[in-house]
Amino acid sequence: MPLTPEQTAEIEAARANPRPTLRAVSEGMEAHLYRAHPVLDHGFIRVIDYMGDDSAIVQAARVSYGAGTKHVQNDEGLIRYLMRHWHSTPFEMCEVKLHVKLPVFVARQWIRHRTANVNEYSARYSILDREFYIPEPAQLAAQSTVNNQGRGEVLTGEESARVLAMLKSDAAQMYDHYEAMLSQDGQQGLARELARMNLPMNIYTQWYWKTDLHNLMHFLRLRADPHAQYEIRVYAEAIADCVRDWVPLAFAAFEDYRMGGVTLSAKAIAVLKRRLAGETVTQEASGMSKGEWREFVEVWG
Amino acid sequence: MPLTPEQTAEIEAARANPRPTLRAVSEGMEAHLYRAHPVLDHGFIRVIDYMGDDSAIVQAARVSYGAGTKHVQNDEGLIRYLMRHWHSTPFEMCEVKLHVKLPVFVARQWIRHRTANVNEYSARYSILDREFYIPEPAQLAAQSTVNNQGRGEVLTGEESARVLAMLKSDAAQMYDHYEAMLSQDGQQGLARELARMNLPMNIYTQWYWKTDLHNLMHFLRLRADPHAQYEIRVYAEAIADCVRDWVPLAFAAFEDYRMGGVTLSAKAIAVLKRRLAGETVTQEASGMSKGEWREFVEVWG
Amino acid sequence: MPLTPEQTAEIEAARANPRPTLRAVSEGMEAHLYRAHPVLDHGFIRVIDYMGDDSAIVQAARVSYGAGTKHVQNDEGLIRYLMRHWHSTPFEMCEVKLHVKLPVFVARQWIRHRTANVNEYSARYSILDREFYIPEPAQLAAQSTVNNQGRGEVLTGEESARVLAMLKSDAAQMYDHYEAMLSQDGQQGLARELARMNLPMNIYTQWYWKTDLHNLMHFLRLRADPHAQYEIRVYAEAIADCVRDWVPLAFAAFEDYRMGGVTLSAKAIAVLKRRLAGETVTQEASGMSKGEWREFVEVWG
Amino acid sequence: MPLTPEQTAEIEAARANPRPTLRAVSEGMEAHLYRAHPVLDHGFIRVIDYMGDDSAIVQAARVSYGAGTKHVQNDEGLIRYLMRHWHSTPFEMCEVKLHVKLPVFVARQWIRHRTANVNEYSARYSILDREFYIPEPAQLAAQSTVNNQGRGEVLTGEESARVLAMLKSDAAQMYDHYEAMLSQDGQQGLARELARMNLPMNIYTQWYWKTDLHNLMHFLRLRADPHAQYEIRVYAEAIADCVRDWVPLAFAAFEDYRMGGVTLSAKAIAVLKRRLAGETVTQEASGMSKGEWREFVEVWG
Structure with a gap:
């Protein structure tokens, strides 16, 4: 149980006072604000702040492409087009700030994502709590x-x-x-x-971690992947659940093109084309190494 | 006059519908949202979105320093301490997104600040307007x-x-x-x-430009400086006016320590100490070059 | 003809004096050093300096993976593995510095790649030459x-x-x-x-541009692509020719996995699997939009 | 003693074979290449590769400022000018790659410097050695x-x-x-x-760490500072000794303007000017907080 009664009370207090704003508001993300999503035995992720929503992505793209985007019928189509063609800058227009409590060995992996802002609890200044994963x-x-x-x-x-x-x-x-x-x-x-x-x-630390949506999706692609270590993957999954509610159109495109997608090499394309033409291709004839072939067969049989 | 009646109507419409949010709200910045601050003959800056306020800076610092920050009596003191000691990460916790219309030669200087997200109007896709500085x-x-x-x-x-x-x-x-x-x-x-x-x-372009407060202050320090070219300085000044209303405590610290401050070399420190001790020091005796001495005398007489 | 006789003499002088070094040396890249590769009517790219070679990539990977890399028989296999699995950090261990002369409208596109170091000729300080594309x-x-x-x-x-x-x-x-x-x-x-x-x-400017191999390959993937504007693509192609000689193993892997590869969405994978199973799939049944389907058919028929 | 006989032999072998290069060579840095500088009880830093020298900084600046730099008599004057006026891009034109062995708690502090390329020994793949600080x-x-x-x-x-x-x-x-x-x-x-x-x-890890001279000097300013934790400071000092030999002019300017320099706030400038005019200023009259005044008096008495 990661939260003390005091912390729960603090969160409820923070959620008790909505204030008017003229900024873009994501209803889905408002529901998450400040709340702790438990991860592992003592960890959590909490959304502390966010900027932008699906419309902000579209708006930024329309600034870039001007009249050129008029022919795209709707926001969903435009967002999928941007994702498919690796246009990263419109996704950078959304930002999120998380409060994360996590074991140090997970933090060491996480911090390798450099394009983020971080304030970590300092054990030079303060004393860590008795909490271990x-x-x-x-x-x-x-x-x-x-x-x-x-x-x-x-x-x-x-x-x-x-x-x-x-x-x-x-x-x-x-x-x-x-x-x-x-x-x-x-x-x-x-x-x-x-x-x-x-x-x-395995002692727990905590930090504020802020990044933009493009870099967050890159983090999720690597860390919510089945090959990622379980202990960081559960954090990525908890974050992904918030992102889905925050920017549903962008997240759906991300799931289709990135999480559910694969990249084929020129060699793999050639093999697939030969197969589509009815040919049976062996590893030896594929030009791929054994490891490459094994990975290829995992997807394509 | 940079805005068409349609644009003015669009801005007023965007400002007409406050919505409730649980996020940190800066009243000072809400007053600026979407409004166009004219710059040069056809340019403007508009605040499109923001994240965080003075409290967000303090909150991030307290995560880092834990109980270590308890002895600082108030937010202002802590913010000034952070600025004085070059703690940049708490200031990175605030983010702002601007819509800027500016001449291309200004944009070319501006873009050299790499730690920002940019979506520029694309003249590959769309046709530029007949507007020149x-x-x-x-x-x-x-x-x-x-x-x-x-x-x-x-x-x-x-x-x-x-x-x-x-x-x-x-x-x-x-x-x-x-x-x-x-x-x-x-x-x-x-x-x-x-x-x-x-x-x-000198033709005008436009972009969405998003950066964090730390990098924004770095931009302002270089571009609101009297040595910056006038045509970019007026943009920096218009932005500074918004930042002052957004995060008044951070901006006051910035003005004292950065905009109004100077950096002294070891040689300059030595000269000032000799002067304080009553000595008269010449350029020859200072160890400084002529250019360095001239800059020194501009400040210290 | 982009070079004056003085410039040619300067280049030959720079190439006349090899000096001993203990650093990694790429013979292929030494042959390019300082020489101007003409691009467009007055432009060029020149390699001014470089750090590392194929072995540096392997060496960095072996630091990370220690004994775990022993089972990979050779450098080529390891480099292909790293590229296939999007391990970017070993490729960041190589660095290159170019001198580029290019039209301003190309420079404006190029500078959008932020992860690079740039020193551009300043028209605030100096007078530009009478050279236009x-x-x-x-x-x-x-x-x-x-x-x-x-x-x-x-x-x-x-x-x-x-x-x-x-x-x-x-x-x-x-x-x-x-x-x-x-x-x-x-x-x-x-x-x-x-x-x-x-x-x-269309006036020419020039700059020193320095980046690491990972970011350079990202640049090449976007700018040597057939959809890139011709005027930047010819620069990317000229750079690619140097990279091929500098790090031949990494470049071959890059050509196979990036330049010659494609990314498939989850929907596209599903369609290909149905086709491999002998089914005929229409756009309507694919779940893809018309635009997406058109791009899919371009590759797969 | 951080090195095994095998490692020492490996280093000597790497140093035994100079090869010709046309690149800029720094004799001072060649003497350091591959050699281990011991730090703490089991750690070290080793220079693995470098790019550029003092001349590379000057060369990049002259590209930017063209004829505008002709009036500066010599390289030293130009480098000091660039440092004094916070021109960071010419210093980014030099790059260095280090092999560092260091305790994990030091690595956790070090990695907060984001503008660097890192390959760390992975304890997911491999088994760490029995070495503790x-x-x-x-x-x-x-x-x-x-x-x-x-x-x-x-x-x-x-x-x-x-x-x-x-x-x-x-x-x-x-x-x-x-x-x-x-x-x-x-x-x-x-x-x-x-x-x-x-x-x-306190277990030791190791990594390859690559950064440019500008960011390296920023690292040194913070980590070679007397307020930095001893265990990272000794690494910064060992690196500083190599940098001094690599780019002696840049390092001397860095020592004068950064390591030996101070930044004064507007308030501090005002107090010093009053003192120079013969006035005695108290903390109360200075407008500074007690903490600020204490730091001011530490420098100025």
Whole structure:
């Protein structure tokens, strides 16, 4: 349960006072504002602010293309056209700001997306809370035997129990020592900027993260992908649920062209054309490497 | 007069329908929304959307510094502290979207600020209007004799009249030829993407330009500076007037620390300390070059 | 002919003095260094500096993936894997710096690629040369009748001659007036920062442009595309010829996966699968719009 | 001692084969190439590649300012001018690529500098080494009593010993557990992407980090500053030593204007002017807050 009663009260208070604005308003996103969507055991994502809606994308495109966009009958058609042709700038006209609570090892992956604004809770200034990510047993999986960066079978029985016990007791002990080092009770107390280094990477941190819709969709494409690590994927999925309500037309286009789409190489196009013409093509005749062929067959059989 | 009656009506319509929102609202900025602030002879800036206010800056900083910010008594003190110590990320939490109409030669300077999102009217798709920047006589200045990139004395008499006449007749002629090349009346008509190259750089273009407050202040520091070219400075000043109403505390800190501040080199610090100790320091004894010394004396006498 | 004898001599001098270095060296790129590749009537691109080669990409990837990359037999396989899976950071480890001379209207399109470093010749400080882009008759095309941003048939006979004459005489006249306004012969002389606004956008400018290989390939994908405007496409093609010699493995992967590849939407995948299963699918049954279907049929018949 | 004999041999091999190049060469930087500069107990920085030198900065500036730069007598004067007037683009024309080995908590601070290219060793793919940062006793300091983010007195006697013992034994235990969870000896073995979360943040990671000189100097200004945390400052200082040898003119200007410089607010300028006129100004009369005044007095007495 990620929220204290105080936090819940704070959120309800923030939601109690609508004010008039002349800006574009997304009803779907207003319903999410400030609310915490739980992720993992102690994490959450919260929408703190947003700018723009589907119309803002259309409006920006019409500034660019002027009379040239008149022939597109409607907003949906224009948004799909923009997505299909990789016109990214109109999608950059929408912006969102999230409050995210997440384990440090997830944060380290997330921060690699550079085109965003971030304010992270600083453990140089302040003391972190005693909250660690401990996976559900169903998530405790073995190393994949086919993929260097993936997971395979779920751990069973004794091994699962031993791993869980280790994660729990280590987290508890490290936090005890963190407090013991910081304590000024009868001693000087180690500086916070030093004591923090003893904490394991499943401790939770939090940040404000702000980005535009184009870059957010790029993040979602990579992190809501089935190959992404489960612990970041659940954050991406929670965000995707908000984006769907915020800009439904753009999100539908994104799902069709990006999340549900594939990119074919020139070689793959050639193979598909030969198949469409009735030919049977083998890996050897495809010009593809074994790995490439395996990925190709996963999609096309 | 930059707006047609249709545009004015459109703006009034956009301002007629306030809607409730749970987001942060800046009253000062709401008053500007959609309205056109005239700049130069045919240009304007309009605020189309914004995200955040002074409180958003404070809120982001408190996420970062946690309990560490409790000792700062108030928002103003915290904002001034952040500005003084070059903490840029909290200011990145505010975002603004402008609609700007501006001459192409100004746009070429403006676009050098890369950390922004832009949708420009495309002359590949659409036909530009017959609108050119023709300076006021008071702005028709000679090349500076001391500064390779500045202006000197205002042109007088006959020369001023001749220059003005040239600018006007050339603009008219080039636009006539643009239309003549595009015309499909009894001929094929040159492609728009080609015809546009005959237009001079004082023709007006327009764009949507979106950036965060930190990068906007960087833009203002460079472009509202007295050394900036007049034709971009007036845009920066019009924007600054909106920012003052949007985030009054941040803007006041910006004026004190950035617009009104100076940076001293180690050499300049040493000279000032010697002066404070009662010594008279010459350029030769300062270790500064002549140019550096001249700039130093401009500030410190 | 874009180069003066002085410039040619300067280039030969720069190429005359190899110096020893311990850095990665690309023989293919050394052959291009400083040399001018002519583009359009007065333009060129020149490679001024570069960092890294195919091995640098591999090296960076092996830092990331450690022992995980051991199973990939060779550099080519790894580079193709990285490209196929959109791993962009290893390609960012190579950097190139170009000197480009190009018409202003091309520069305006080019500069929209923000992830690059640019130093452009400043017409505030200096006086531009009398050089304008005048298209070959074969490039003087009419507006496309099917595409708002494209060209159609080449202009013929009298219309072509009239357009060419207009472009030439306008350029000459505008430059004459530019000089007349600047002249300090018996008058004050208009400031350079003002006089430049009377110049048409087919005048040549020049800049140093530096970017990394990942962003360069993104630029090439958009600008060497058949839908890009001819006048920027020829620059992209000239750059592509240098990149091919610089990082041959990365460029081959880029050609296969990006330039020669296509992206399919979820709808398009479904249609292709039905076709592979022997079904005939119509636009109506495809779920695609007419425009989308037309683009689909262009590739797949 | 951060390097194994194998690594040392590898570095010497890389340095054994100079090859001819036509590019700009910095003798000072060639001497650093590949060599490891030790930082902290197991870390290092190594220069892997670089592009440009002091002349490249000058060359880029002269492209921009054309004849306008002719009056500057020499390269040093021009570089100082560019630095003084915040012309950042010429400094962006130089690029450097470093190999850095550093504790995770330092990496987390470092990565906040977004304008850089990074390839980090991935603990999803590969297994981290048993190497942890354990501070020297002289670095084990108490929390500052005046600064929420700083250190105060060095810990003494028993407390110091207890903290050190805790850090060492915790690191050892966590790594033992990391190995125990990964082990496939008679069990499935936990996936690497999960096991890594049990590691404390003083474990070492490594990355390739590439950035341009302008952004590097911004990094150095913040991280080589006395207020930066010691553990990142020593990296900044090691890098600064390389930059000094790479671009000596630019680095000297940087030291004078940035590292050794200060920024004065409008209020501070006013106070200094009153002092220069012989007046005694108190905090109350200065218009500054207490914190601001304290910082002012630190510099000016």
